[in-house]
Amino acid sequence: MPNRSRNGAALTGSVIVLGLLLGCSNSAESKEEGREISATAAPINKTNESKSDANTVNQAKETRPNFTAKANATFAEPWAMTALPKAAEGSIKLLVTQKTGELFIVDAITGKKTPITGVPEVAYGGQGGLGDIILAPDFAMSQAVYLSYVEAGTNTNASQDKGKFGAKVVKATLKGLDTESPSLQGITPIWQQFPKMSGQGHFSHRLLFSPDGRYLYISSGERQEKDPAQDMAMNLGKIVRLNTDGSIPKDNPFAQSDSNPVTQQIWSLGHRNVLGMRFDDNGNLWAHEMGPRGGDELNLIVKGQNYGWPEVSNGRNYSGIPIPDHDTGPEFAPPKISWSPVISPSALSIYQAGEHADFPAWQGKALISGLSSKALVIADLDTANKGQTAQELYRYEMGERIRSVLTIDGQVFLLEDGPNARLLQLLPTT
Numbered sequence: 001m002p003n004r005s006r007n008g009a010a011l012t013g014s015v016i017v018l019g020l021l022l023g024c025s026n027s028a029e030s031k032e033e034g035r036e037i038s039a040t041a042a043p044i045n046k047t048n049e050s051k052s053d054a055n056t057v058n059q060a061k062e063t064r065p066n067f068t069a070k071a072n073a074t075f076a077e078p079w080a081m082t083a084l085p086k087a088a089e090g091s092i093k094l095l096v097t098q099k100t101g102e103l104f105i106v107d108a109i110t111g112k113k114t115p116i117t118g119v120p121e122v123a124y125g126g127q128g129g130l131g132d133i134i135l136a137p138d139f140a141m142s143q144a145v146y147l148s149y150v151e152a153g154t155n156t157n158a159s160q161d162k163g164k165f166g167a168k169v170v171k172a173t174l175k176g177l178d179t180e181s182p183s184l185q186g187i188t189p190i191w192q193q194f195p196k197m198s199g200q201g202h203f204s205h206r207l208l209f210s211p212d213g214r215y216l217y218i219s220s221g222e223r224q225e226k227d228p229a230q231d232m233a234m235n236l237g238k239i240v241r242l243n244t245d246g247s248i249p250k251d252n253p254f255a256q257s258d259s260n261p262v263t264q265q266i267w268s269l270g271h272r273n274v275l276g277m278r279f280d281d282n283g284n285l286w287a288h289e290m291g292p293r294g295g296d297e298l299n300l301i302v303k304g305q306n307y308g309w310p311e312v313s314n315g316r317n318y319s320g321i322p323i324p325d326h327d328t329g330p331e332f333a334p335p336k337i338s339w340s341p342v343i344s345p346s347a348l349s350i351y352q353a354g355e356h357a358d359f360p361a362w363q364g365k366a367l368i369s370g371l372s373s374k375a376l377v378i379a380d381l382d383t384a385n386k387g388q389t390a391q392e393l394y395r396y397e398m399g400e401r402i403r404s405v406l407t408i409d410g411q412v413f414l415l416e417d418g419p420n421a422r423l424l425q426l427l428p429t430t
C-alpha cells in the first residue's frame with residue numbers, strides 16, 4: 001500500500017527511509033558510536049483485519065511524521081515509566097521501574113538517575129518482578145504513588161501458596177522527591193491477584209486511574225492458565241476497578257449481583273495478558289492484550305463485557321490447535337484491531353500535544369510499543385464515532401524490543417526492553 005505525502009504524491013518505503021536518513025545529522029556513524037539511532041520506515045502494513053476497506057482512503061492521506069531517536073539513559077530490564085509533575089522549565093522527570101526491583105527518579109533529558117529506597121521485596125523471575133508505577137490523582141498534595149509487583153506465596157496465610165506467585169498493588173508515599181535520597185514510606189496494601197498460581201507469566205498488573213481520579217483500574221493476567229479468564233471466582237484474566245483505597249465501587253457490574261468480593265472487583269473479563277490501558281479524550285477506556293500465536297488485540301473496554309479469552313481468539317494455540325474466531329461467539333466483545341502476525345503490545349499511550357507539539361499528526365492517536373515486533377505502532381481511534389472502530393495507520397521499525405511508550409506534554413519517549421535498554425526521546429525531523 002503506498003504512503004502519500006501531504007500533496008498526494010506516492011512515496012515508496014525506500015524513499016521514506018532516505019528522507020529519514022537525510023533528516024538525521026550524522027546517521028551512519030551515530031548508529032555505531034553514539035547513542036542516537038534513526039527510525040527506519042517500514043512500508044505501511046495494514047494488519048487490521050477489519051472486513052471494511054471504507055477507511056482506506058483516509059488512511060492513505062494520513063501524514064506520517066519522521067523522527068530520530070536520541071538515547072538519554074540506560075536501564076537494566078525496565079518495565080514501566082511515568083512522568084512526575086513538571087518542576088522546572090525544560091526539565092522532565094520520570095519514575096522508572098526495573099523488573100529486578102529497582103525504582104528510579106530519572107531526568108529524561110540528562111539521564112541522571114536517583115534510586116528510591118523502600119521498594120517492597122519483589123519475586124523476580126520469568127515475566128515477574130517490579131511492575132507498574134503511577135501517581136495518585138492527588139499526588140501534588142499527597143506524594144502518593146501506586147505500585148504493582150509480583151509477590152511469592154509464603155504459606156503464612158490460610159491458603160497453601162508456597163511456590164506460587166501473584167501480582168500485588170500497594171500505595172506508598174514518595175518522600176524526598178527533590179533530594180538525593182528519596183524513599184517510599186507508609187506502604188499500604190490495595191489489591192492482590194487471587195489465587196496465586198505456579199509459573200511466572202501473564203501477570204499484566206498495569207495500573208490506570210480514571211480521568212476523574214476516582215477509580216483505579218488494574219489489568220490482571222490469566223497467569224498462562226487460560227480458564228481463569230472466564231472464572232468469576234478468580235480475579236485473573238480480568239480488568240478490575242477499585243476505589244482509590246482498594247474498596248469496591250458500588251456501581252461495578254457484579255457488585256450487587258454477587259457476594260464474593262473477588263467477583264465484585266471485576267469490570268471486564270475474558271482477557272489474556274493486558275499490558276496497556278488508557279482513556280481517550282472522550283472517556284473511552286482502551287486496552288491491548290497479547291494473543292497466543294496470532295490474535296493480539298486492541299479492545300474498547302465496556303463495563304461488564306466479556307472479551308472472549310480463551311473461548312474465542314483470532315489467534316491459534318501454541319500447540320497449533322485452532323481456537324474459534326471472535327466472530328463465532330456473538331456474546332463476546334470483538335477486538336477493534338486484531339494483529340496476526342502479533343506485535344506483542346507492551347504499553348499504550350494516547351498522544352496529546354501539550355506545551356510541546358512534537359508530533360501534531362498523532363493528536364488523539366494511540367501509540368503502542370511492541371516487543372516481538374520491535375516497533376512503535378500508531379493506531380487511529382475513531383473517537384468521533386464514540387470509539388466504535390480503530391485501525392493501525394502505520395508503524396516504525398525500531399530495531400529493538402520496545403517495553404514502553406509515554407507521551408509527556410507533547411513529547412514522546414520510548415523505553416527499550418532487556419538488560420541494556422535505552423530511554424529514547426523521539427525528535428521530529430522535517
Ligand SMILES: [Ca+2]
Pocket residue numbers: 270297307308309312313333334335
Ligand atoms: Ca478477545
